[in-house]
Amino acid sequence: MRKIIHVDMDCFYAAVEIKKNPNLKGKALGIGGPPNSRSVLCTASYEARKFGVKSAMPSSQAVRLCRSLILIPPDFDAYKKESKAVREIFERFTDQIEPLSLDEAYLDVTNCKHFGGSATLIAQEIRRLIQTELNLTASAGIAPNKFLAKIASDWKKPNGQFVIRPEEIEIFVSTLPIEKIYGVGKVTATKMHAYGLSTCADLQKHSTVQLTQWFGSRGEDLYQLARGIDTREVETRWERKSLTVEETYGKDIQTLEQCLTRIPELYADWYGRIEKGDYQNRIKNIVIKLKFFDFKSTTHEEAINHFPQAEDFKRLLTKAWMRRAKPVRLIGLGVHLASAQPKSLLKSQEINSAQLQFAI
Numbered sequence: 352m353r354k355i356i357h358v359d360m361d362c363f364y365a366a367v368e369i370k371k372n373p374n375l376k377g378k379a380l381g382i383g384g385p386p387n388s389r390s391v392l393c394t395a396s397y398e399a400r401k402f403g404v405k406s407a408m409p410s411s412q413a414v415r416l417c418r419s420l421i422l423i424p425p426d427f428d429a430y431k432k433e434s435k436a437v438r439e440i441f442e443r444f445t446d447q448i449e450p451l452s453l454d455e456a457y458l459d460v461t462n463c464k465h466f467g468g469s470a471t472l473i474a475q476e477i478r479r480l481i482q483t484e485l486n487l488t489a490s491a492g493i494a495p496n497k498f499l500a501k502i503a504s505d506w507k508k509p510n511g512q513f514v515i516r517p518e519e520i521e522i523f524v525s526t527l528p529i530e531k532i533y534g535v536g537k538v539t540a541t542k543m544h545a546y547g548l549s550t551c552a553d554l555q556k557h558s559t560v561q562l563t564q565w566f567g568s569r570g571e572d573l574y575q576l577a578r579g580i581d582t583r584e585v586e587t588r589w590e591r592k593s594l595t596v597e598e599t600y601g602k603d604i605q606t607l608e609q610c611l612t613r614i615p616e617l618y619a620d621w622y623g624r625i626e627k628g629d630y631q632n633r634i635k636n637i638v639i640k641l642k643f644f645d646f647k648s649t650t651h652e653e654a655i656n657h658f659p660q661a662e663d664f665k666r667l668l669t670k671a672w673m674r675r676a677k678p679v680r681l682i683g684l685g686v687h688l689a690s691a692q693p694k695s696l697l698k699s700q701e702i703n704s705a706q707l708q709f710a711i
């Protein structure tokens with residue numbers, strides 16, 4: 352049985368801004384561009400959230416909801432610096448760390464000897480160190496796998512932690528809404544509701560064969576996740592190379608025009624993820640994938656030197672569709688990403704490790 356901790360900073364960007372300027376404490380804050388721009392909020396303080404202000408909301412809408420909202424432009428250098436300091440605290444406990452974004456990470460503490468190996472106490476200590484050394488707060492989830500640990504970290508937010516013990520998994524997942532399963536976005540959730548699936552207990556009533564019929568290659572995963580089973584490892588050297596979203600449609604889409612009308616929804620889904628992951632500056636190529644009625648698929652990829660807009664994907668889709676001009680059952684869109692590690696850095700790391708080996 353593994354011991355996984357998911358740590359998620361509270362109101363991260365807003366908390367860092369308050370740390371920079373303590374006068375902002377207790378105020379309704381939004382991190383984002385001005386309301387007369389087309390900017391959306393990165394996040395909002397809890398005071399602002401009481402007014403319904405939240406991440407990804409246009410600044411213009413946010414100020415309408417909360418007249419006293421103070422808008423602050425994001426300062427990514429400051430967030431990166433704090434994120435690095437948080438990571439240094441994690442490293443005192445384990446080297447099995449998988450960062451998901453600047454503000455969250457999975458830690459595998461199965462073999463960690465601190466506190467007699469108690470993941471609960473390790474999480475508590477990590478949070479205490481983040482608070483005393485960095486003047487920021489974090490929440491943590493502790494569970495036997497990544498899926499459950501991530502859900503658990505949300506349970507006692509802010510500044511809290513929640514443990515799911517192996518014997519509690521069954522009860523915990525039974526009432527869990529399907530929206531909490533990773534990878535279940537709005538589109539899949541709507542589909543699930545149409546099949547009468549609202550909770551993991553509902554999913555549990557169906558076989559893998561049935562789930563595969565409904566949800567394609569995700570069927571097997573969904574069968575496991577509905578039972579709280581997730582075998583994914585904490586990936587310490589993981590680096591995202593692409594970010595794509597796709598949708599299989601219940602009925603084949605007959606014409607190019609109809610395919611094009613599906614782009615805005617897919618684009619919105621993709622946009623949310625690219626922003627959350629802070630990948631904007633690594634976009635190299637844009638990609639469209641089409642699967643036709645007869646399951647034959649085609650992809651079209653192009654280099655891009657600006658942030659992709661829905662129009663770019665529409666242009667690509669048109670090219671890909673023209674190849675066959677047949678009904679479509681799946682549309683995917685996304686991007687390929689450049690490495691986050693500058694080449695020069697990789698090189699110097701290689702030299703260092705070579706020197707180290709020589710020294711040993």
Ligand code: TTP
Pocket residue numbers: 359360361362363364365392393394395406407452454455508509623626627
């Ligand atoms: P979250 O952990 O989702 O949010 P949060 O840390 O602000 O608040 P919570 O206490 O609920 O965890 O995201 C972390 C940071 O990522 C957030 O501070 C800003 C950024 N972010 C965006 O830029 N865009 C988004 O749509 C989201 C959700 C987050």
Ligand code: MG
Pocket residue numbers: 359360361362363454
């Ligand atoms: Mg957070």
